């Protein structure tokens with residue numbers, strides 16, 4: 001029976017790399033821009049590109065619920081909407097209604113979007129996801145988030 005193994009690290013904040021610390025600071029700095037009056041669940045993401053630039057994003061909810069967008073996609077589309085630079089790392093964090101750390105595990109839709117961009121570059125995209133214990137799940141390759149993902153070759 002074939003199987004797939006998922007490789008990840010589970011790190012304390014103090015074990016994050018300098019780059020990941022920088023992304024964490026940038027994400028924390030924009031959390032206040034989360035528009036989340038319906039869920040009271042604030043999410044912020046920071047994306048590091050190959051040229052060293054960073055795009056941040058926060059979740060943007062809407063009274064017409066499906067019109068909202070996740071923080072990861074806000075950050076990714078801001079990055080890729082202005083640049084062809086490769087994506088090195090995407091970090092995401094969340095805070096609950098009390099402002100406490102919460103699980104910031106990318107939803108399926110965001111995983112699909114990440115894989116679209118991963119397929120365009122020949123280097124893997126790193127993923128850093130904060131959790132409720134203020135620790136971080138770190139994946140060296142986003143494909144471990146979404147095995148058997150749908151991609152352009154699926155359309156041929």
Ligand SMILES: [Zn+2]
Pocket residue numbers: 070071072073106107108109110111
């Ligand atoms: Zn999402």
